[in-house]
Amino acid sequence: MAPLKKPPAAAAEEEEERAERCAVEEVALVVPETDDPTAPVMTFRAWTLGLGSCVLLIFLNTFFTYRTQPLTISGILAQILVLPAGRFMAAVLPDREVRILGGRLGSFNLNPGPFNVKEHVIITIFANCGVSYGGGDAYSIGAITVMKAYYKQTLSFACALLIVLTTQILGYGWAGMLRRYLVDPAEMWWPSNLAQVSLFRSGANGHELARECRALHEKEDGEKSRGPSRMRFFLIVFFASFAYYALPGYLLPILTFFSWACWVWPHSITAQQVGSGYHGLGLGAFTLDWAGISAYHGSPLVAPWASIANTGAGFVMFIYVIVPLCYWRFNTFDARTFPIFSNQLFTGTGQKYDTTKVLTKDFDLNVAAYESYGKLYLSPLFAISIGSGFLRFTSTIVHVLLFHGAYVFHLYRVCCNLVITWSHRSMDCWCVLLGSDMWKQSRSAMNAAKQDVHAKLMQRYKQVPQWWFLVLLLGSVAVSLLMCFVWKEEVQLPWWGMLFAFRARLHRHAPHRRHPGHHQPGMTPQLTRHICHPRNCLNLSSDLALFF
Template sequence: MCHSLISNYLFQKFPVQLLARCYMGLGPEMSAAAGDDVAAPLLRRTDRASISAEPSPEDEENSPVEQVALTVQTTDDPSLPSLTFRTWVLGSLACVLLSFVNQFFWYRREPLSITSIAAQIAVVPLGHLMASLVSARVFFEGKIWEFSLNPGPFNVKEHVLITILANAGAGNVYAIHIVSAIKIFYKKQLTFPAALLVVITTQVLGFGWAGIFRKYLVEPATMWWPQNLVQVSLFRALHEKEERPKGGLTRNQFFLIAFICSFGYYALPGYLFPMLTSMSWICWVFPTSVIAQQLGSGLHGLGVGAIGFDWSSISSYLGSPLASPWFATANIAVGFALVTYVITPIAYWLNLFKARTFPIFSDGLFTSTGQKYNISAVIDSSFHLDIQAYDHEGPLYLSIFFAIYYGVGFACLTATIFHVFLFHGRDIWQLSKSAFQEKKVDVHTRLMRRYKQVPEWWFICLLLVNIAATLFTCQYYNVQLQLPLWGILLACGLAMFFTLPVGVIAATTNQTPALNVITEYIMGYIYPGYPVANICFKVYGYISMKQGLTFLQDFKLGHYMKIPPRAMFVAQVVGTIISALVHLGTTWWLMSTIPDICDRELLPAGSPWTCPGDHVFYDASVIWGLIGPYRIFGKLG
């Protein structure tokens, strides 16, 4: 909550507000004061000369994308150091902390996600502190390996690279779900080396797609990645010298006040009054009514009228509502109300697919009589579906909410693609043509060409080594992972095929269609009966594309902030590996120290370690992998 409030305040006088109003449909009005802000250079330096491109018609046009022209500076100072001692210390520390905290809270009932914006703001005083305290002595002066622990004032390029390192730890490592599913839910063996190789290869594989498509998705001015403009405006705000206005606050003063207030408030729902996490007045009024519990419970029902004052529950799945535009919040609210408060209750009380036999809201798997399905009874000794045991146990059933959830998942994927092409198809076609045929580059690309580029063979080598490591991992640990070699190649082919079209959509519309449901659906039909093979295929096929797009988005951020490409590459690779190691280490530690973690039947009442996200992932492995879509949704379902 703190960093969302701060971001809102910091953006008051900066071009990102104009971006939000224009791009998000809130109106194109611009005040004279805002125009002054746009025109004013925010990163002036007195000790270094700022280098701009030579005056030319292209410079005068700036970027062809209006939001970029209003937000991103057209100047650069190549003499600013970027990959410094401060960068490595603060960036690695932020990456480790965010990785640990996000993975630690991921297993809780209301997962708490801390984004890189928190580190982006927090490292500013630390960077300036190190610049003032650390010795400026130069080591190996005059040698090729000359370096200094303190190369001068803390600058914006160091800040960007620190944020890139922190961003690697801010996102959840999707392959951790494989570890949880195998060790916690299936209670099968998965050695640490196998888990480590799977986690690292899935995280790094996307670098290959990023390297192949960066000329199409980073260099063209029309591939502008809207989300990056928020980061650019925040960097400019944090590095602008500001005088306190009369009767007002500077941004740093506001940050301290917001930080103290949010920290103090969290003590209420976190420790002193946990009931604030979910308050359901319907359940209080009708404490013995089953229908009231089904409708009103915010934790075990549909949550009609339930109110949550714990920020972790408010932002657990959809992210901070303060950072979302009004139209997006309204669309989510309408869609949520339609599915949860209209479609689900009607389907339940009409008893569609025996819905009233099962809980109205549950991610569990059931028999036809409403009992918990004994998954271990239908798995043979080779970790494969036992057809005879499955016929004896009977078909698997889902709660009506879970079934509708999958229906909405398929509908969202197709609706997103068709909506974008129907409403933005002409624009995307023009943007794509200009991106692939564009010979005239904008000022940002010309400025970036002053730096040494990352050779193409770096990405190709990294991709080939990673694919070879993946083939070795799945072949050597085939008993544990089940994924055949052709499955790896098919997953890589799918990821590579979708990276460019999905990347164009993400870079121009800020929407990213997910491939997780499609990948598990494909593998479920091709290779049914093998649950671990299904989830491994899903992770390699889906997350490598998503990671590739994340790397491309970071490259574009470095493109806007004029970060040397090779420094960006090194920071991304190192941050990704650090994040993978910390996430896996935290997971292994939690599984060994918290008894019955994720087992809701054995956990004590009120335990927060219920693992909602991993439960859904495990259920998906059973539905799409172990039993297969043909036996649930096909003719045998």
């Protein structure tokens, strides 16, 4: 018997629903396509737990960045721990209205109802900001540490605080300005977010995979299951991982990095160069410490296989092909005179470079002393890794052209046609064009292009005004320039150098380390602070785009 054909109206409606769904399969299976706009979000519970988790993660992650092997406490831990705290506050807080200054500044309810998933999400966003500010992305904290510990410079608390805040807020300002391109398009999805989103699931949406992804806000089945409950399973894993970390963390630190080659041939220099995980290529070395596995690139469990394979292929090509060829085959830059991997500076004879002999009392380069003492050298692996960093800018452009070249070329042709058309028009024609319906229709078409169901759900809510981000951006620039005059002796960076750092962020990433060295040669403290603003601008803009 032939299947019944659907009516044209039903078929058209089904086709429209399919078109609205997210084109990315992973997102469509994990992120729900429903929303409750009546659920409270910015509650007293959300602000209290959100700010508390943010401050706590900032402190802990900043503290652990000074380890030889950084330890990052992710926002997932806070996401799990705030759930019982939020439910506890919902159970004990009174349902009472609190007026601020007698109601002149508004009011809020201490307990507007049960702890809901939207409160949980906003608290997790707070916590993720704590990870970003407290982790390695707060590059200016490292610069301040270097200024105090290495350059022996005094830096007031107010100046240090403003340096950190301006460098961080600058990136968030740029992220907000570029939100239309980094967040709104359906193609801009962040795989690392799916692990957190799956924990927020409040119910299945009809997909088999979604039914299996039981999460924190999904109620337990009434029937008794054969296995442990989700909360019991979490507690078992939590205490087991806590107990296990005592082995690599305190009792058996050798489990952090274990190299069997160094144990078998303890006196062989070649074995140390090839097998050591600290000072060599790490061939055959392994770790039983999860903090070591996820220290620099995050958890491999949430990254797509393509990203892991791409990173692994690049690692193998760099560590096991390029570096050995430069070291043993070609002896590039007298590489065999130095250790194969070290972050130290060396003289031409392989001795450690004493930088105090080539610096002035202000820690600027003494050219005469440098020429007398001799050039400095880097270990081959360290030198090649720094050099490869300058290739990132070009490789990013090549990647975009290879994977999105057709779209970029289409936009380029459109822009060229517009420029050619407008160049033959007078100023009156410009005014007519800007006020015409064609201009308005083109803007509305751009805003409505490729909007999936999630983007349409977000249209119910009022967006953060664009000028808020512009105020953050311009405010951080203004305060940074003000510091160049108020704390001139501490900052030691001229106002034009600060402006150059901001301009560099508009065009490039890797070259920002090279250009200030040309404009301010030999001025090492200024170069350190110069790098903070462009670097943080990219990192923090990416972080905020991820949080959106």
